[in-house]
Amino acid sequence: MSYDPVSKWEEFIRSRYWDDLLKLAESYPSTRSLIVDFADLDRYDTEFADDLLENPDVMLDAAHTALQEIVLPVDVDLSGAHVRIVNLPQHLKTRDLRSDHIGKLIAIEGQVRTATEVRPKIVRAAYECQRCGHVFYVDQSGTKFIEPYECPNEACDRRGPFRLLPKRSQFVDAQKVRVQESPEDLRGGEQPQTLDVELGDDLVGRIFPGDRVIINGILRSYQRTTQSGKSTYFDLFLDGISIEMMEQEFEEIEISPEDEKRILELSRDPNIYEKIVRSIAPSIYGYEDVKEALALQLVSGFSKRLPDGARIRGDIHILLVGDPGVAKSQLLRYMAKLSPRGIYTSGKSSTSAGLTATAIKDELGDGRWTIEAGALVLADKGIAAVDEMDKMSPDDRSALHEAMEQQTISVAKAGVMATLKSRCALLAAANPKMGRFDRYEPIAPQINLTPALMSRFDLIFVLTDEPNVERDSHIATHILKSNYAGELTSNKHNSSINEEEIENATEVIKPEIEPELLRKYVAYARKNVFPMLTRVAMERFKEYYINLRSQGQDGNKPVPVTARQLEALIRLGEASARLRLSNWITEEDVDRVIKIVESCLKKVGVDPETGMLDADVISIGISKSTRDKTKQMLNIIKELGGKDGAHIDDVLDRAEAEGIDRDRAEEIISRLRQEGSLIQTSRGTLKAV
CATH class of the missing domain: 2.40.50.140 (Nucleic acid-binding proteins)
Known part of the structure; x- marks a missing residue:
């Protein structure tokens, strides 16, 4: 080292970081660090920068001494201040050390x-x-x-x-x-x-x-x-x-004045919804309704604390249930990547401890029991994408109930009692029970998830893979073009491929808004926009909800929706207003979310026998008509059954005479036997338990 490092540091700080040093002196001791960019050091003197990498102890001690020796216009002793180096030229992985x-x-x-x-x-x-x-x-x-x-x-x-x-x-x-x-x-x-x-x-x-x-x-x-x-x-x-x-939480992402100008310009675009939809997973063809819902999930509603201390969640939970090969996993991975604290996890490989939290012996500290956070806690203020949810064991799935509604995870293990926050939006994907939907059967019973879990999702999308010549042609063209664009990009070094050809080919998978700007747009919306219901929107939501509920006023009709659906509508309305940076939820937002919610309810929440909306299909797993017929069947068995029980053929004949289809009656008997409500003896008689 052919120079005095202390005087070299003094010269460098005076020439490049004088303003930063004055700010540090004014805010000391609440701020105690002078942040130095390594690139500035390298431009100032390459040998000096190299010496810092090779002999950091000597060089940082010299920097600390220089800080104290520089004469400042402010009377302050910087003996407790530090020089902190950022932006080093090479980042190493642990395995490369x-x-x-x-x-x-x-x-x-x-x-x-x-x-x-x-x-x-x-x-x-x-x-x-x-x-x-x-x-x-x-x-x-x-x-x-x-x-x-x-x-x-x-x-x-x-x-x-x-x-x-x-x-x-x-x-x-x-x-x-x-x-x-x-x-x-x-x-x-x-x-x-x-x-x-x-x-x-x-x-x-x-x-x-x-x-x-x-x-x-x-x-x-x-x-x-x-x-x-x-x-x-x-x-x-x-x-x-x-x-x-x-990566920071959405609220921590720094937005420059230029970014803010671009964001406000985008928000005034009348086609902002379409642009954002086209920016989500552009390599996947179609699914505009699903992508619109995912855009709403990104911005989400906002949580509210009520005067009595209760909390209403603002995060939107979405479930995608579909046939194999309909790009569910691709959508999940894209969303986990787009969200700053996105975590992707999958089915069988996830346990309740891995999703929520577990107690472990602390190896870093003094060996006490501590809580180690799982995926839902690590995704706090982000998106947790859980794929293959139907493959998880029921015990592991039940761990999600509290995390989804209360957005906390309570742990009482090894003498440690803790409540961790999991304020994340859950995006889950599952396959039907039999691997593929049976188009001739009602959809709800084919979803292999418990009603308690399904009722916590704000939106449930059913993605079926049905052959359609025109749509299949579009999908095939899109996939082929996407793959061709990928091939060109991978062979950039080939001299026969020019930049213009690559640009034209990648147009098909290019997002309308680049991911970094979209992330900043979402961050700006979540940080600055807290929309309120207008009088008109409030009336429309109320009218829609009461109209739906009124279908179930007759005692013989099912309850179409519950208060949970109304809360979901409000959350989606807030997200819709946030997406265009509006402080008011308008009629336009109400129409948009009602359209999305109705399309989901009509796929999943309908009783196939009556064609009416029935909340019990999701929240209990059995429609009202099935429940009524089950009661009717039990009454028939009790009436016909004496000491030895009722013979199965007599029960089926009587059910048919009372208007219950014979196949339906056999299905109800089979279900009651599985539940343990009926016993079938070796003589073929049925007894109610």
């Missing part, structure tokens, strides 16, 4: 898995000699606590005893986090590797499990100890010096 990296300044990219509590860490211990009363200090560096060997007072020069003086010692806030490799960076069959990171002072308490981050720091090592003594193997940890967030 080698012994050469020890002691170097590196950047690690990944997802936060666990984080300990913030606790004070001693950096300068004050000791008092019990013999002569001399007070002295011992600097603490590294992972082990250093105790004094002898009294530094020459008049004493004894080896203790010494007493630690916590009040006169210097402490700093400290926290450990464990960073795991991001799932998309892994090759097939690889398990994500982890790295422990130590954070201090103003870096603590800023990141939480689920956050995707880049942590810049100095790689350090410590020797493993085993029962037989010290090992030749060393473990690695990162001494964090700065944090960069890779």
Whole structure:
């Protein structure tokens, strides 16, 4: 090193970061960090920047000294301030770390898995000699606590005893986090590797499990100890010096004045809904109604706290049930990618603990039991996409009930009682019971989900795969064009392919609004727009709801919808107004959401026998007409049955005479036997239990 690093830092800060330093001096000590972009250092002096990467301890100490030596117009002592380096040129994965990296300044990219509590860490211990009363200090560096060997007072020069003086010692806030490799960076069959990171002072308490981050720091090592003594193997940890967030919640996304101008311009476009629909999964043909609902799910309604303390959720839950090969998983993956805190998980590989939370022994801290968050907690304020929901075990599915409606997850395990927040929108996909829908049977009974779970979804879309020459032709053309565009993009290096040809081919799968702008548009809407119901919208919702309910006023007719559907309408209305950045829910929004809700209800919530809307089809799983016929069948069995029960043929003849189709009667008997309400003896007689 052919220069004085302290004076070099002083010169650099004065020339490039003087305004930032003055801001730091004005806000100190609430702000204690001067953020320096590595690219600025590199442009200023390449050798200086390289020295920082190779000898970070020496260079950062020099930077700290320079901060204190610079004469400022403000009378402030910056002895507790830090210089934090961001935007390093190369980001490493945990699996790429080698012994050469020890002691170097590196950047690690990944997802936060666990984080300990913030606790004070001693950096300068004050000791008092019990013999002569001399007070002295011992600097603490590294992972082990250093105790004094002898009294530094020459008049004493004894080896203790010494007493630690916590009040006169210097402490700093400290926290450990464990960073795991991001799932998309892994090759097939690889398990994500982890790295422990130590954070201090103003870096603590800023990141939480689920956050995707880049942590810049100095790689350090410590020797493993085993029962037989010290090992030749060393473990690695990162001494964090700065944090960069890779993805933020919608509300945290930074929006520049230029972005805001583009967003407001977009919101005034009369075709904004169509544009956003065309920007969601453009590689998938059709499904305009589903994509419109997904756009509403992205912006969502907003949660409301009532004066009595009750909370009404604002997130919209959507279920897609469909035949195989209708691109359900593709839609889920696209939405999880579009949402800043989107998590994608699938069927059998997800347990209730993995979805909600589990109690584990804390390896980072002091070995106490702690709660580790699952997918729904990690997706807080984002979208949780759960694929193959029908393949999950019923016990695991039941864990979703509280998370969907109350948007909390209560855990009582191993003496730890906690309530975690899961304020996420759930987007789930499932296949029909028999793998494919039977078009001659009612749809609701073919969905292999419990009524309690289904009733919590605001919208249920049924996607059937029915041959249609015209539609199949469009889909085939779209798929072929998409694949051709992919092939051209993959062969960019081929000299015979020009940019114009690639541009023309990719037009078919190009989103109308690029994902980054769409994300900022959604963030702006969620942060600034909280629409209210206009008098007209309120009346329309009320009229629609009462008209539907009035169909069930006659005691013999089913209850068409419940109050849950009205709440869903309001949530969707809020989202519809938010999507065009309007502060009022208008008649146009009411028409839009009623159209979406009706199309869903007519597919799933209709009693196939009567053709009427029946809320019980979703909320209980049995329509009112089926319930009435079941009662009728039980009465017939009780009337015909004596001591030995009623013979099955007599029961079926009587049911037919009373207007119940023979096949329907056999189906009801079979269901009652499965439920345990009927017993069939070996003589073919039926007895009600």
